[in-house]
Structures are given as C-alpha cells and as structure tokens.
Amino acid sequence: MNKRPRIILYSLVGLSVVISFFPIVWLVLTSxxxxxxxxxxxxxxxxxxLTFQNYWSIFTETPELLRYxxxxxxxxxxxxxxxxxxxxxxxxxxxxxxxRFAGVLMVIILSVSMFPPIALLPALFQTFLNLGLLNSxxxxxxxxxxLFLPYTVWMLASYFRTLPVxxxxxxxxxxxxxxxxxxxIILPLSWPGFVATGLIVFIFSWNExxxxxxxxxxxxxxxxxxxxxxxxxxxxxxxxTISTATVxxxxxxxxxxxIFQKQILGGLTAGSGK
Amino acid sequence: xxxxxxxxxxxxxxxxxxxxxxxxVIALILVYPVVQSIVLxxxxxxxxxxxxxxxxxxEHYAALMDDERFWRSLSVTLIFTAISIPLExxxxxxxxxxxxxxxxxxxxxxxxxxxxxALPTAxxxxxxxxxxxxxxxxxxxxxxxxxxxxxxxxWLGDETLAMASMVIVSVWKTSSFMALIIxxxxxxxxxxLYEAGRMDGMSRWQEFREITLxxxxxxxxxxxxIRSMDALRTFxxxxxxxxxxxxxxxxTLSLYAYKVIFxxxxxxxxxxxxxxxxxxxxxxxxxxIFTLRHKD
Numbered sequence: 001m002n003k004r005p006r007i008i009l010y011s012l013v014g015l016s017v018v019i020s021f022f023p024i025v026w027l028v029l030t031s032x033x034x035x036x037x038x039x040x041x042x043x044x045x046x047x048x049x050l051t052f053q054n055y056w057s058i059f060t061e062t063p064e065l066l067r068y069x070x071x072x073x074x075x076x077x078x079x080x081x082x083x084x085x086x087x088x089x090x091x092x093x094x095x096x097x098x099x100r101f102a103g104v105l106m107v108i109i110l111s112v113s114m115f116p117p118i119a120l121l122p123a124l125f126q127t128f129l130n131l132g133l134l135n136s137x138x139x140x141x142x143x144x145x146x147l148f149l150p151y152t153v154w155m156l157a158s159y160f161r162t163l164p165v166x167x168x169x170x171x172x173x174x175x176x177x178x179x180x181x182x183x184x185i186i187l188p189l190s191w192p193g194f195v196a197t198g199l200i201v202f203i204f205s206w207n208e209x210x211x212x213x214x215x216x217x218x219x220x221x222x223x224x225x226x227x228x229x230x231x232x233x234x235x236x237x238x239x240x241t242i243s244t245a246t247v248x249x250x251x252x253x254x255x256x257x258x259i260f261q262k263q264i265l266g267g268l269t270a271g272s273g274k
Numbered sequence: 275x276x277x278x279x280x281x282x283x284x285x286x287x288x289x290x291x292x293x294x295x296x297x298x299v300i301a302l303i304l305v306y307p308v309v310q311s312i313v314l315x316x317x318x319x320x321x322x323x324x325x326x327x328x329x330x331x332x333e334h335y336a337a338l339m340d341d342e343r344f345w346r347s348l349s350v351t352l353i354f355t356a357i358s359i360p361l362e363x364x365x366x367x368x369x370x371x372x373x374x375x376x377x378x379x380x381x382x383x384x385x386x387x388x389x390x391x392a393l394p395t396a397x398x399x400x401x402x403x404x405x406x407x408x409x410x411x412x413x414x415x416x417x418x419x420x421x422x423x424x425x426x427x428x429w430l431g432d433e434t435l436a437m438a439s440m441v442i443v444s445v446w447k448t449s450s451f452m453a454l455i456i457x458x459x460x461x462x463x464x465x466x467l468y469e470a471g472r473m474d475g476m477s478r479w480q481e482f483r484e485i486t487l488x489x490x491x492x493x494x495x496x497x498x499x500i501r502s503m504d505a506l507r508t509f510x511x512x513x514x515x516x517x518x519x520x521x522x523x524x525x526t527l528s529l530y531a532y533k534v535i536f537x538x539x540x541x542x543x544x545x546x547x548x549x550x551x552x553x554x555x556x557x558x559x560x561x562x563i564f565t566l567r568h569k570d
Contacts, residue, residue: 012372013383020386020450023401024393026412030404043415086295093292097285105293112304116507116555118528119548120303122541123310126321127302146303149296172281178288207394209510210528214536225396229514239404246397257392261385264392268451269458 024250030243031055038240054244065245067220068227071137072206072249075223078141079205080198083152086145088194091156092182096168106157113150117210125214135221143215144205151204152197155267159193160186196267199260203253224249308552315545334546344547346522347530348554354437354526355505358444362501363494365445366452371486373453374460387450395447399514402443406430430516433523440515440524444505452497459493460486499562506555527551 030038031054033047058065094102124143125134133139163186171181187194212223222230228245232238257264315334319327338344373384390398405412406429417423429439463486471481509528512518518525518533525533527547535544 006377009372009375009377013377013379016369016372017383017386019446020390023398023405023446024389026405027401039410041410041415042419043410043412045415086299089292090296093289097289097292099289099293100286102289105297109296109300112300114503114555114559115304115308116503116528116548116551118507118509118531119311119552120307121532122314122535122545122548123307124303125536126310126541127307129321142299143303146299149299153296178285178292203392207392207396209394209396209513210532213510214532225394225510229396229400229510239410242400243404246400250393250397253392253394254389257388258385261381261388264388265384265454268454 024254027243028247030239031247033240035240038243054240055248058241058244058248062241062245064219065227065231065241066248068222068224068245069249069252071216071221071227072224073252074137075140075144075212076202076205078137079144079148080202082141082145083148083201084156084194084198087149087152087197088156088187089182090149091153092160092186094153095157095160096163096165096186097178106154109150109153117147121210121214124211128215133215135216135218137221140212140215140223143211144208147208147211148201148204152201155197155200156190156193159190159197163189192263195260196263199256199264200267203256203264206253311545311548311552314542315549318542321539321541330542334543335550337543338546338550343522343525343530347525347527348550350437350523350525351506351508351527351551354441354444354508354524355502358441358448358505359498359502361441361445362449362452363498365449366456366497367490367494369449369453370456370460371482373457387453389450390447391450391454393447394510396510396514398443398447399511402439402446403430403515406439431520433520436516436520436524440511443515444508444511448501448504452501455497455500456490456493459490463489495562499559502558502562503555506558507551527554 029045029047032050032052033044034049034051034053037044037047037049093099094106099105128134128139128143131139133142167185167189168181171185176184206223207225208223209225213226216222216226219227224245228242228249231242231245313327316329316331317327318330318333319325369387373380373387377383408414408426408428408431411429413429414423414426418426427435430436467485467489468481471485476484507528508526509532512524512526512529513532516524518529522530528551531544531547531551534540534547538544
C-alpha cells in the first residue's frame, strides 16, 4: 500500500481512539481536581493542584458510595453464578440431548428476551413486594438471572454444538450418567465458553438499571449506577463526589474489558454471524 | 431395540429436568410480569392489594389517547430511535472497516472502541452531563476558546439541543457495539472474493458496493434489530442525563411509564403505557423479520 492511505488510516484510527476515550479521561481529570478547580472558569484542563482528596473523602465521609459498589459486586457475582449454572444445563440439554421440541424451546427463549424491562416493572414490583423480595440480594439476583438467561442459554448452546459428539457417546457407553458427563466432561471442555458468557453477564448485571432502581428502594441496597445517579438529590450536584464515585464504579468493568478483551469480543459476536 | 428406547426415554426425561429451572425463572421473571401488566392495564387496583382488582376494560387506554404527555413521549422515543440508529449504523460500518485493516496498535484501538460499550449507560449519562454543563462544562470551554461558539450554550436546557445531546451520547456508546457485530460479519467474508475483484479491476468503492455490502446484509440486519429494540426502550440515558427535560423534550416512553407507575403511583395507567410500548417493539421485530425473510 502506498503512503497516503496509511496516513489517512492512522489518523482515522487515532480519531476514533480519542473520541472513545476523552470522556473517560475528562472524568478522571475532574476527580483529581479540588472543588475550586472543578468549579472554575475558564475551565482547568489539567488539575491544579492535582489531588487525591476526593478519593480520600469518599472513604472517610461518604462510605455509602462504596457500599453501592459492593452491592453491585454481590449482585453481579450471584447473577453470573446462577445464570451459568441454570443456563448451562438448559443450553446443554437443548443443544446436545436431541430433545423433542428443542428448536421450539430455543425460539421461545429468544422471543422472551425481547421483552422490554419496563414492561416487567409493575408486576415484578408487586410480586416481589408480596414475596418479601424487595431490597434483598436474592430478589435482584433472581431478576437479573431471568433477564440474562436467554442470552446465556443461546451462547452456551452454540458453544456446546462445537464440541465433538464422540466423547459423549464413548462416556455414555462406559455407563456414565448424564450429570456426570455434564460436570466431568462437558464443563472442562467448554470453560472458555463459560468464561466469555460469564464475563458478559457480569457486565450486563453491573450495568443494569431499571430493575435495580425499582427492586432496591432502600438507599443501602442500591447498586452503583443507580446509587450514584440518585446521589445528587434534588438540586445540588456535587460533581467532585460524583466524578470520583463514577471512576470507582467503572474501574471493575474497564479492568475486566481490558484483560478479557478477546473473550468478550468473541462472546458478543458469536451468535450474530448466523 | 428395547434398550435404545429406554435410553431415549431417559434422555428426554433428563433433558426436561435440565431445562426446567431455566423455564421456571423465565416464567417468574419475564412471562408472568408481562401477562400481569396486561391484566393490570385493563383494571383498577392498588399496589398493596388493599383495593380489590376491578375490571375496567380499555378505560386506561382511552385516557392515554387524550394524554398529550404520552404522545409526546412516544414521538420522543421514535425520533430518538430514527435519528440515532442510522448514525450508529454509518459510524459502526466505518469503524468496522477500519478495525478490519491491519495496523500497529490494533489491540489498543479495539479496546478503545469496546470501552464505551462496557460502561453503565447511567454513568455514561452522568459523565456527559458534566461535559455539557452550561457553566463549567468542557464543551463550552473548548467551543468558546476555539471560537466555534460565540457565547456559552445551555446544551441540556434547550429542547432541540437536549435531544441532540442525548443522541450524541447514545451514538458514542453504541456505534462500537454495531461495529463489533459488523466486524464479525466482515471477517467471515472469504478473502479470495476480493482477490477476484481486484483481478477484474474493481476500485475499492466498487469492492465495497459489490462484495462487502451485500455479504454484510445479515450482520447489519442483526445489529439493526438488536439496537432498535434497545433504543425503543431507552430509559436510564434520559433518567440520568436530563430527567426527561426540558419540558418533556427528552422524556422517552420508558421514562414516562416509570414516572406514572412509581412517582404518580398509577400502576394501572402505567401498565397501559408499558403494554403500548411492548406492542410497538413487537411490531417492529415482526417487520424486521419479515423484511429479512423477504429479501433472502
């Protein structure tokens, strides 16, 4: 290739990287300014003085913001584990056991995944109120599991289909039971599929908003996106606290995305090619 | 033969056992609430069950027809979807083509494209809300210093600008998702098609028009379906960016339904809005599936 297109290519790539990153960079810079620096005009581009005061304040003065992050962790991990176990079994049965109506069941699972979350809210709120599941981790984990199960079943089923059938047949001839085949043969072989799906479900759960907003009404039970969004209250917007809390709340997803970039990319795009 | 039948029956039995937990959860969390929303929308009741359920027919739907705020939120939702999706598609295809080239630092570039997608939308909205800030925001600072704008702009305070601002945040976040799906499609196009094209003396534009685009149709449709359904239920973006303002200019159907249900505590009227939204999304998915089938 000659030189000019290379230059254009690199400038376009550079431009997209800059556009993707600058809001996050600006957020981090804001969190490193003191209050006077945040509310100054003309705007301070570089923090002066650069200070970690806001981070220190969060730990000492507003620990409820850390509580939100912890809540998100509990819900995210719980939802991921539950979704993978329940969805793994279903995905396996629907892809490998030659079940009757497996195709119909898969289509049903796909169609219910299109339900808008807002449509679930009135009834789910009432049901959870009656069952005592409002403001409980069990409740929100269950709700998130329901929301992300369809994706999980489809992803894992498409992963199981890539495994050779012969191994299972041999195991069956050896007299192994179904559950043992699943746990001692299928699981070890398909862990990359589980990792990719699990990471994406965790991110989905971490980012989920409407159900987390409505099913956790007590401040101490809120997840990070909801708690931080509601933190400003009615009038004042303490941007020094909000920017810092936002940095803390997005670090987990940024780290996961950075480390497991390949797995996540694979997981996101696997189903779409067909 | 008999042994085979036993194994076959046992397999079916085990299979049912394996899928049962999934269907129980889906029934409780997805199917029952949607059915219940329809039931609530044609009745009158109180949240705590104090007031017994009473069937009122289409009363709430009739009330919606006269509800200006409902029509406004429906049009906000449709306009938002109709503007952001084409923008995302164009940028997504462009980004995907870019990421399909080979260059140094590709890993980093892909990561940069993946990041906006991975962030919680509600927090994205907060990040941008701060940059749009009329008094201390980054956009006014850069705009004024470079002379692009003459005086500070109240990005989220004007009806048209607020909608545009919301579209920009959405496009920023989701073009990358479009790009990822389209990139997967690009990578499945056989290389030798392009070699053949080059032998025929095709220009790069012709290659794009005659090889890439037709073979990408499937991926593009998938991306469009997923994203349109997403855009039609947009909720936390206006919730955290503008709270639907100014004067309902960015109040989407989801946000309005939420307010009716949980702020005005009108469960039945809110359920009617939710059912209408459900119907819009359902019709759209049918339309897409139909066009997809039709074209193939």
